[in-house]
Amino acid sequence: MEWQDFFLAATTTLGFITICKSLIHFLNYIWVMFLRPSKNLKQYGSWVIITGSTDGIGKAMAFEFASKGLNILLVGRNPLKLESTSKEIIDKHFGNVEVKCVVLDLRKNCGEEIMKKLEDAIYGLDVGILVNCAGMAYPYARYFHEVDLDLMNSIIKVNVEGLTWVTKAVIPSMIKKKKGAIINIGSGSNAVLPSYPLVTLYAASKAYLTMFSASINLEYKKQGIDIQCQVPLAVSTKMTRTKESLFVPSPYAYSQACTRWIGYEKLVVPFFLHSLQSYFVMAIPDVFLDYYTLHNFLYWRKRGLIKDSQTKGLQASTSQFNQQS
Ligand SMILES: NC(=O)c1ccc[n+]([C@@H]2O[C@H](COP(=O)([O-])OP(=O)(O)OC[C@H]3O[C@@H](n4cnc5c(N)ncnc54)[C@H](OP(=O)(O)O)[C@@H]3O)[C@@H](O)[C@H]2O)c1
Numbered sequence: 001m002e003w004q005d006f007f008l009a010a011t012t013t014l015g016f017i018t019i020c021k022s023l024i025h026f027l028n029y030i031w032v033m034f035l036r037p038s039k040n041l042k043q044y045g046s047w048v049i050i051t052g053s054t055d056g057i058g059k060a061m062a063f064e065f066a067s068k069g070l071n072i073l074l075v076g077r078n079p080l081k082l083e084s085t086s087k088e089i090i091d092k093h094f095g096n097v098e099v100k101c102v103v104l105d106l107r108k109n110c111g112e113e114i115m116k117k118l119e120d121a122i123y124g125l126d127v128g129i130l131v132n133c134a135g136m137a138y139p140y141a142r143y144f145h146e147v148d149l150d151l152m153n154s155i156i157k158v159n160v161e162g163l164t165w166v167t168k169a170v171i172p173s174m175i176k177k178k179k180g181a182i183i184n185i186g187s188g189s190n191a192v193l194p195s196y197p198l199v200t201l202y203a204a205s206k207a208y209l210t211m212f213s214a215s216i217n218l219e220y221k222k223q224g225i226d227i228q229c230q231v232p233l234a235v236s237t238k239m240t241r242t243k244e245s246l247f248v249p250s251p252y253a254y255s256q257a258c259t260r261w262i263g264y265e266k267l268v269v270p271f272f273l274h275s276l277q278s279y280f281v282m283a284i285p286d287v288f289l290d291y292y293t294l295h296n297f298l299y300w301r302k303r304g305l306i307k308d309s310q311t312k313g314l315q316a317s318t319s320q321f322n323q324q325s
Helices: 003-035 056-067 079-092 112-122 149-177 202-224 251-260 273-284 287-324
Strands: 049-053 071-076 098-104 127-132 181-186 225-230
Touching: 003 049, 003 273, 049 112, 049 149, 049 273, 056 098, 056 127, 056 251, 071 079, 071 112, 079 098, 079 127, 079 273, 112 149, 149 181, 149 202, 149 225, 181 202, 202 225
Parallel strands: 049 071, 049 127, 071 098, 127 181, 181 225
Antiparallel strands: none
């Protein structure tokens, strides 16, 4: 065989293998995204614990699980919001589900308190699923040295420590019955983007969650516990203050996508249009993404500062007015 013939045969074979690989990848994507049946969530147990269940994604997930006939243990910091969420679920699914509430402030309660309260609340319940959804973000972008101590403390306590203590309280009951599922709500800020300047602490706290999920998933897989990190991009909630659009679903549309993935891969982007966005974003070289995020957040910081100074200005003029009158 001439070397030209050999070269032609080698490149054709290589091309064929590459096309087959891409095709298999694409078909697998279609299968998992649209066709694969969801797991029977009741097989894990009859109760679902959801932190951050009084608003946004967590609240929508509570409704989604209730629609599947699962009982819900709502965990939240605000007793009034817990009560009204519980009432809304019971009104909608009357007779089909039970709802219990636990008041826990993941920022204020210390680790031992979180564990004790949760252990007491789940005693005797057949807990199948835990959703760690409670989270906090910056009200607007800012340099790390500008982050005030209160915000810093809140993000570390809620996003990092809270999820750790809650998991520690719940996992022994799952180990005992050798089944369960834990869903940790991560973020595209660390799972999709190479950096997240000016919202650093938030992205770093979510990086902790991603690694925590991947590692304990391996620890407990053989014990029948499926631990997964689900990654949202933008969802229209009070955290983002973004209106719904094609790529920004409502928390209800988002939570429908979430439950379909429970029990499968360890790291997932459950919402189709988010996964499409991630695919294209991850194809862009890091240097461009870094440039874009930095400038986008600098703009967001400037707007935040203006709003802040307007609010402070308004407060100052109101107090001046009050003093004068
Ligand atoms: N929305 C998005 O675009 C987006 C994108 C990526 C990741 N995420 C993640 O998704 C999760 C849910 O976010 P979301 O958009 O649904 O936010 P959200 O609407 O602000 O809801 C956050 C939930 O966490 C609760 N929470 C906050 N601080 C708490 C504390 N100290 N103790 C107990 N509960 C506390 C809130 O309670 P209250 O009702 O009392 O405020 C609320 O129920 C978060 O982990 C977030 O990081 C969201």
